[in-house]
Amino acid sequence: MYICIMYSSELLKGSLKTIVMQQLKEHGKMYGYEITQRVKELSKEKILITExxxxxxxxxxxxxxxxxxxxxxxxKRVRKYYSLTPSGQTKVLEKINEFAEFMSTMKLILQLQPNSN
Amino acid sequence: MYICIMYSSELLKGSLKTIVMQQLKEHGKMYGYEITQRVKELSKEKILITExxxxxxxxxxxxxxxxxxxxxxxxKRVRKYYSLTPSGQTKVLEKINEFAEFMSTMKLILQLQPNSN
DNA sequence: TTATATACATAAGAAAATTATGTATATTTG
DNA sequence: CAAATATACATAATTTTCTTATGTATATAA
Incomplete structure (x- = not known):
């Protein structure tokens, strides 16, 4: 029996595309299922992307x-590999910067101490 | 003419209640309009909470x-002051911790360097 | 052989915003 | 002093973006 604190539901909203694109930026070419597994592993089961x-x-x-x-x-099984287009490569940088800025603002708003992670 | 980069739209989803409750935790008693103005100011116009x-x-x-x-x-104008109940005081701490954890996980996923803010 | 894992996809429903609209008072500015 | 803006609440229609459920199919482990 486990208690699973998963914030994937509420907080994830709006950041899913950023996560997906970052994975593609890092690994060049990935298929859907692979992305879910990698994020699951990287986040220690905390971010579970549903199909x-x-x-x-x-x-x-x-x-x-x-x-x-x-x-x-x-x-016989199909696999669909996704990769970033040139405009996708630009976009992912924008999204990551935007997220970093958002985190920085939220740290201020929520008065989180710099090393609270 | 301005270009306003507002991430309040996408990224804010799911964190509005946390922000509101944190403001009430910090200031004890606030009314709605006051919260929007304070957050606007604190975030340097980046988080604009709509009515x-x-x-x-x-x-x-x-x-x-x-x-x-x-x-x-x-x-003659009405003002509705909100404040945290005891259970709200507990809840806001939970929410802030959850958000801090989420940030920490996202930092890992997006490979943001520790001092990127 | 049965359950689980891999691998895609879509539809119905829910949550939480945006945008638009409505009401009303108070203050600033030209 | 009139008009614009700021203050202050509220709700409805719509959109976005998830969850949950469902569907199909192959591969592998127990």
């Missing part, structure tokens, strides 16, 4: 021109 | 038992 959130986000980012896809077959 | 977001949030927090209200008249 219902991930796939629509990936499709939206592709429609916005930030991602391109290549389909690959592993045996 | 359509604030008032429903305050009403919800009151319904959840975290806030109580006192109505005051300034001349």
């Amino acid at each position: 219902g959130a991930l796939y629509p986000a990936l499709h939206a980012l592709e429609a916005e021109g930030y991602l391109t896809t290549e389909t690959e077959f592993i045996g | 359509g977001a604030l008032y429903p949030a305050l009403h919800a927090l009151e319904a959840e038992g975290y806030l109580t209200t006192e109505t005051e008249f300034i001349g």
Whole structure:
């Protein structure tokens, strides 16, 4: 029996695309399931990206021109690899900066001491 | 003509109640408009809480038992002061801790260097 | 062989904002 | 002094972005 404190629900809103794009920036080329697993591992189970959130986000980012896809077959199973387009590479930097600034402002607003992490 | 980079829209989602409760924790007793102005000032115009977001949030927090209200008249104009209930005082600490943890995880995920703010 | 993991996708519903609208008083400015 | 702006509340319609549920299918571990 576990008690799982997952803030993925409320606080994650608005930062999912940033996380996804950062992973692609770091690893060049990834497929959906891989992203969920890596984020799960990196966050020590604290950020669990659901499929219902991930796939629509990936499709939206592709429609916005930030991602391109290549389909690959592993045996009979399909895998859809996503990678950043040039405009996606610009966008991810913007998003990361924006998030860093947001964190900085929130630290001020919430009066968190500089080394509270 | 200005260019206003406001992340209040996307990133703020899920953290509005935390901000509001933190302000009440710090100042004891505040009315809605006062909260918007203080946060605006503190954040250097970066976090602009809209009325359509604030008032429903305050009403919800009151319904959840975290806030109580006192109505005051300034001349003929009404002012509704909110303050934390005992359970609200507990809750705000939880919320701040949760946010700090979230920031810490995001710093890891987004590979932000410790002093990037 | 059965459960679990991998791998995609979409639809219904909920939560929490934005934007728009409404009401009213107080103050500043031209 | 009139008009614009600031103060102060509130709610409704809409949008965004999740969760939860459902669906399909293959691969692997127990």
